[in-house]
Amino acid sequence: MKKAKKIAVIGAGLGGAAVARLLQRSGFDVDVYEQASTFSRIGAGIHVGPNIMKIFREMGLEKELTELGAEPDQWISRHGQTADVLADANLQNYGATYITVHRGDMHALQIESLDQQKLHYGKRLEKVEQNSNDVTLTFIDGTAVTVDLVIGADGINSKIREILLGEEAPTYSGWVAHRALIKGEKLKKLEAEHQLDDCVKWWYQDRHMMAYYTTKEKDEYYYVTGVPHPPLDTQGRSFLPSNHQEMLTAFEGAHPRIQAMIEASEDITIWPLNSRNPLPIWSTGRLVIIGDACHPMKPHMAQGAGMAIEDGAMLTRCLLKTGLDDYETAFKLYEHHRKARATRVQTVSNANTFLKQPENPAWVYGYDIYAEEIQSLQDIRNS
Ligand SMILES: Cc1cc2nc3c(=O)[nH]c(=O)nc-3n(C[C@H](O)[C@H](O)[C@H](O)COP(=O)(O)OP(=O)(O)OC[C@H]3O[C@@H](n4cnc5c(N)ncnc54)[C@H](O)[C@@H]3O)c2cc1C
Known part of the structure; x- marks a missing residue:
């Protein structure tokens, strides 16, 4: 009897967990290898646009995910001093719900x-x-596995990317992100004294602050x-602790609502934002990459994880179409269908222009990866 082909996913982040779920549901034999010993609920939120919710529908998780998050009707952009509305984009009529949610809650569900x-x-x-028959993966604990295909969902410092393109550290973008949650009595007091938007981006001078609820109950x-920001020495960590004073200095002179949010927040962290130029190749032999391993971006459009999850959905479709024996065609097909969109989102996100002024965001949110017609295999093989 012919042995079932084995797929290894490296990294169980938002992209790796998504592609593994989609492939496992499609009947593939998939193991996931994650460096962390466990995951914790780090204080951070995430947007899930309708383009991504359509993929959670395919994963069979749409209802559960929607139950976890808040459902903002609009993304409001405000002037950071006057609070004047610069743009207000509708978020809800794109074929699935738009939610904002705690990243840890979404990841735990995945x-x-x-x-x-x-x-x-x-x-x-x-x-x-x-080699031409298989791939052997060796882990730091000395164990090894041999598989047929490897999906690198191992983030911005991807080991798989390194094999494709050589060792190269990502570039520091010159920007940091501060992240913090507001809860309990402090949130109640803030709400009593200020009108909080469900989902807002404050544009202040050369910087910004995005704010939103992360639970259905709107209690966070x-x-x-x-x-x-000048470069930070994080000694290999993704983030460092920050504090109220640093934040108040960064937003000195900003609207009182911004100041009040800073005062009310807890456990502020600071994250250097790194990036890479678009990669010339996304696969080699039996190895292929998705998500931040492939196209990391500044998070200013709230679509980085979205692109990782879209990659996973398209890669699954391509493997289903070709079968695992013809993985080379599947990988070409995947890159063909993903490169233009992921690069466009990466470019707009890095430029930090999205929804600063009135614009129609339908090209992002209205997209349905399952409605995209897959290129003929013959054309791809000949390309
Ligand atoms: C401040 C900030 C805010 C953001 N906000 C949003 C948002 O609102 N919406 C949005 O869509 N995106 C947002 N993003 C972007 C988003 O977090 C990333 O794009 C997304 O996490 C990428 O997913 P990934 O699976 O490719 O990589 P990651 O989530 O980084 O996962 C990679 C995984 O691989 C593991 N790994 C790494 N190396 C190895 C190895 N050698 N062996 C085994 N495992 C390994 C890691 O431990 C990790 O679990 C934000 C990012 C930042 C920094």
Whole structure:
């Protein structure tokens, strides 16, 4: 009997967990290898646009995810000093719900949806040996597995990207993001004294602050900033602790609502924002990359994870179309269908212009990856 082909996903972040769920539901034999020993609920929110919710529908998780988040009707852009509305984009009529949610809650739902026997924590990938028949992956704990295909969903410092294109550190964008939550009595007091928008981006001088609720009950409010900043030495960590004084200095002279949000927030963290130029190739042999491994971006459009999840959905469609034996065509097809859109989002996100002025966001939110007609295999093979 012919042995079933094995797929390894490296990284169980938002993109890795999505592609693993979609592939497992499609009947593929998929194991996920994650370097972390566990995941915790770090204080951060995330937008899930209708383009992404359509993929959670395919994962069978749409209802559960919608139950976790708030449903803002609009994305409002405000002047950071006067609070004047610069733009107000409708978020809700694109074929699925738009939610804002705690990132940890969404990720936990994704992780729980995976086959738990096939989710392996504490597996930091160290070495990859590929030949014409298979790929052997060696982890830092000394264990090794041999598989047929490898999906690198291992984030901005991807080991798989390094094998495709060589060692190269990502570029510091010159910007940081501060992140913090507001809860309990402090949120009640803030709401009593200020009119909080469900989803708002404050544009202040050369910087901004995005704020929104992260739960259905609206008992948790979150902000994330974009602030120009000299390079930070994080000693390999993704973030460092920040504090009220640093934030108040960064937003000195800004609207009183911004000041009040800073005063009310807890456990402020500061994240350097790194990026890469669009990559010339997305796969080599039996290895392919998705998400931040492939097209990291500044988070100013709130679509970074969205692009990772869209990648996972398209890659699954392509593998279903070709079958695993013809993975080379699947990988070409995947890149063909993803590159233009992911690069456009990456460019707009890095430029930080999205919804600063009135514009129609339908090209982002109205997109349905399952409605896209897949290119003929013959054309792709000949390209
Ligand atoms: C401040 C900030 C705010 C953001 N806000 C939003 C938002 O609102 N909406 C949105 O869509 N996006 C947002 N993003 C972007 C989003 O977080 C990323 O684009 C997204 O997490 C990328 O998913 P990923 O799965 O590709 O990578 P990651 O989520 O980084 O996951 C990579 C995983 O791989 C694991 N890993 C790494 N190396 C190895 C290895 N060698 N072996 C095994 N495992 C490994 C890591 O531990 C991790 O679990 C934001 C980002 C930041 C920094």
